[in-house]
Amino acid sequence: MSAQAVAAPREKVAAPEHRETYLNHDYSWKSWLFTVDHKRIGILYLLTVAFFVAIGGLFAMMIRAELLTPKGDMLEAETYNKIFTMHGAVMIFFFLIPGVPGVLGNFVLPLMIGARDVAFPKINLLSWYIFVTGGLLTLFVAATGGVDTGWTFYAPYSSTYSNTRVAETAIMVFITGFSSILTGLNFLVTVHTMRAPGMTWFRLPLFVWSAYATSLINVLATPVLAITVLLLALERIFHIGIFDPRVGGDPILFEHMFWFYSHPAVYIMILPAMGVISELVAAFSRKRIFGYSFVAFSSLAIAVLGFLVWGHHMFVSGQSAYAGLVFSVLTVLIAVPTAVKIFNWTATLYQGSVEFATPFLYVLAFFGLFLIGGVTGLFLAAMGLDIHMHDNYFVVSHFHYVMVGGMVTAFFGGLHYWWPKMFGRMYNEAAGKLAALVIFVGFNLTFFPQFIVGYMGMPRRYHAYAPEFQTLNVLSSGGAVILGAGYLLAALNLIWSLKFGKVVTERNPWGATGLEWETQTPPIPHNFEVTPRVTQEAYAYHEMYSGKEAHGVH
């Protein structure tokens, strides 16, 4: 059966009572905890990242509550420092990095390439166990003393002066890193070896390209983080003289090693999200992605360039000014492949057949927020300006726009898009749209004032601040409540749908291309009844809809 060509968006499958799906073929808890099915592992990731993001969100609310007034009157200084540290560490290591690859990547990547599973299903499960172990132990460390170094763990504060539980946390980060490395390896091998017949590299959906680029970074950069935090733990316990100048070490070396991983890590967070946006733009405008190969290669360009810019976090650290020049010019150049993506997505809409469904509203929100995040990155990349901006709230706002406005918005869009395929139920559309709108408004209210207060001179990681910064902080805290309500509404809507949502049995409720829409909804345990054969490029919407009425299934 020629898969994509025959894919009929309106295919009706009678709802037989005993349709076997990956969800209902076995209900035992063992079948979940020992599953090697990539789809079930995706669901496990969904549950666990949801748990971690809720914890991280709670910390965020405590931060915003403290910052309502200039005095540090709600929390002790040390408690505040521990809370922002845990907020950053939990969000980055246990939500932003594993979120899209762990949940959406696991669920859809094998489906998209027409595979039965990932290349190493057991290792895939192992990744999840490592991730959960690392996460839970980190929370345990947080609950039994905590750590107050900031997620950046700068030495020699972390190695020598902090009397919180730095070594334990470093070891947790070390452990969790292996989860990223293994998932990365798994995806690389899967994409290389498991593609269905006819699924050539240039027929891959763009989500697969970006997951591939991300996996490359994961495999190459995460070991550096592992070494860095391990050395940090060793320095702390044995004072071996790597980072602490009192025993012959160099704190700037720590900064270099930390950012050598952590800058590429920001692309680990955003590239998969960009892949999701490519899928959504195509599906909801029913158009081939404009400039497919430029979008694909821009992911690789970002992955490669991303390794060469880490010094832009160190313009005022005492790093050589000439090194700074190189880092600055390479940083601004990353804006080019990023811009290429945005322009191609926008151009895709031209002559499209655009449906303003919930996932598409998230696409528009992503455009707005990610654009602001990207252009403010250029402010920071301009070295002279960064002298003033570095470590103030402008930076905080910049990275929330890219990571939360970018990655989280795309994640929610993708989740709504693939939700019916995952669970065979449809959420309430009106509530879905409302949530997207509330998130967009709440996000801007929370973070836009932080650009201004940063330029006005408010440093980050301050428990108490000068009175003139209060108005903007109150605005930001108010916005955070709205933003939180938006996320909660979106989450509740999805949860509600599991029981009360409209049942979806159609294979392709959105009328989209892609092999994941050609299998049963929800898929059978082994994904495809017969191995699909691919005869067309990705996003063959024209072939699908030309001559026919544009089809409004949904």
Added chain:
Amino acid sequence: MLQELPLTPPSASTFAPQVDALYWFLVILSTVVTVGIFCAALFLSIRYRRKPGVAPGNIEGSLKLELLWSFIPGVLAIGIFAWGAKVYFYAAKPPKDVMDFYVSGKQWMWKVQHPTGQKEINDLHIPVGRAIRFTMTSEDVLHSYWVPAFRLKKDTVPGRYTEMWFQATKPGKYHIQCAEYCGTKHSGMIGECYVLEPEEYQRWLSGNTGEAPEVAGQKLFENLRCVTCHMAGQGQRGPELTGVYGTKVQLEGGGEVVMNDEYIRESVLKPLAKVVKGFQPVMNTYEGQVGEEEIMQLVAYIKSLKAQGGVKQ
């Protein structure tokens, strides 16, 4: 003017207007870009919203457009880089005639020594219109000295010296804040910078006495007995220090090093790391006997030996 808007901190150094100019340029540019692209996406979505009976078009892409929208952002990006670099290098290159201040960060306070010896904690009093250079270090963890009104900050790093220079342009009182997270009371590591008219500054100085760093340094030089080896004239055991600051020194076992603040500091704490050609590795370390402030005074003294061309009295 722009600096009166409450959107920016006061502008009180020669550097500040340069930063503000670049900032406002970028604000305008990025507003145009962001609003432009977002509105284009919104417009296209509405214009091509789904209508029954209308099939989507079939477009592969366009090499011309790809090149265009790579080239234009590329040129803009390089422009931003170049402007940013120009501003940065202004801050990196102090003018010739500067007043040398020594700053040391410590959990959770700033310690400052004036060229005339006065010391302050947290606050800073400086004259308007004079170029001032900070030589900075830290006694414990990383800190960062930030005066938003000057748009300047620089990390202070234990075991190293960093430098920052500025020239205040407007008398007034401005915040000093530590910008690099340094532990529990990080947000309390703050002070006020008082920019004073020159006469006022003189009055402030005379109300606070102290020894000029190079004078204090000379006393240390004698008390710590540095003088026995380094100023003994004929057959001395240690290299001559008069007139060598800023010059290149040949090392035992090959190589050379510039005699600068870092090298002096290293020689006091780890004398055997780089031994000057023709000398025995006999100097003992002063680690534990001298603090960062005292090392800075020794540096100031050795610097003054260059300026005076001989032992200063």
